[in-house]
Amino acid sequence: MSLIERDYMKKEDEPKKLPELIVLPEVKAPQVTWVRNAMVFLITLIITMVTLRLLR
Secondary structure, eight states, X not given: OHHHHHHHHHHHHHHHHHHHHXXXXXXXXXXXXXXXXXXXXXXXXXXXXXXXXXXX
């Protein structure tokens, strides 16, 4: 009986997890892209400043 219950629980949990995974990226995707763009921008600024200082 426990195997049957586990099979039913797995079948019920899988559809519940899929909509969460579909909904979360839609909400967090723009925020993550803004954060990544900001981080890349700051890192490139730091690298350019260091290279300009070293070339002097």
